[in-house]
Amino acid sequence: MDALKQSIEAAREQGRFLDQSQMERFRVLFQKSEARLYIAKLITAHAAELVEAVTSNHTNSDGIACLYCADVLRHITYSLLAGNESILEDDFLDRLIKDLVSLAGSIEPFRQAIGALKNALLELLNAPTSRNNINQDYYGEIVNKVANDFDIITAHFRLETHRDRPQGTSP
Numbered sequence: 001m002d003a004l005k006q007s008i009e010a011a012r013e014q015g016r017f018l019d020q021s022q023m024e025r026f027r028v029l030f031q032k033s034e035a036r037l038y039i040a041k042l043i044t045a046h047a048a049e050l051v052e053a054v055t056s057n058h059t060n061s062d063g064i065a066c067l068y069c070a071d072v073l074r075h076i077t078y079s080l081l082a083g084n085e086s087i088l089e090d091d092f093l094d095r096l097i098k099d100l101v102s103l104a105g106s107i108e109p110f111r112q113a114i115g116a117l118k119n120a121l122l123e124l125l126n127a128p129t130s131r132n133n134i135n136q137d138y139y140g141e142i143v144n145k146v147a148n149d150f151d152i153i154t155a156h157f158r159l160e161t162h163r164d165r166p167q168g169t170s171p
Contacts, residue, residue, distance in 0.1 A: 003025065003029070004026060004029065007022045007025070007026075028138075031135055031137055031138050032083075032138045032141070032142065033083075034134070034135065035134060035135065035137075035138045035139050035141075035142045036080050036081055036083065036142050037081070038133070038134045038139075039080060039125060039139075039142050039143065039146065040077045040080050040081050042124065042125065042130055043073060043076065043077050043080075043121065043146075044077060046124055047070060047073050047074075050069075050073065050117060050120050050121055050124070051069045051070050051073065051117070053116075053120050054069050054113050054116045054117045054120060055067070055069065055113070068096060068099070068100065068110060069113055069114070069117050071096065072096075072114060072117065072153060073117070073121075075087055075088055075092055076088075076121075076146060076149050076150070079149050080142070080145065080146060080149070085148075085149060085152055088149060088152055088153060089152070093153065093156045093157075097156075097157065107157055110157070111154060111157045111158075114150065114153055114154055114157070115154065117150075118147065118150040118154075121146065121150075122143065122146070122147060125143045125146065126143065
């Protein structure tokens with residue numbers, strides 16, 4: 001939105017209308033925003049069933065880790081709406097790992113649950129019924145952003161796992 005504000009301010013200061021290239025950038029920005037909002041609404045509407053599908057496949061000891069899946073979905077949605085990953089990288093992942101290790105003793109069940117959650121969500125987002133009501137121009141790009149956010153989370157967990165492992169041991 002800063003680019004929008006800067007373009008408007010520049011045009012206003014110069015006493016001119018926005019040019020066609022600026023208008024096109026705004027059109028793209030708004031269409032991407034519409035796709036992000038649409039996907040965020042889908043995630044929100046289906047969050048309970050996505051988490052239930054993932055948690056129902058785990059034992060009670062793994063259940064603690066799975067409870068955090070809803071927290072991850074919320075932060076994925078926040079990141080999606082913000083248009084950047086900083087929400088994931090700001091203290092959220094470190095706090096999440098600390099909580100998981102203190103409650104469950106291991107982050108491995110959570111990593112597995114996150115992989116299953118990613119697959120379930122991408123299946124939902126790629127279903128034809130999910131794609132029917134939105135402009136397709138940027139939908140795939142935004143779905144890829146969601147997948148990338150999951151990859152950021154799992155990469156962070158891989159790093160944390162290696163940090164906790166005694167030197168000289170292998171995964």
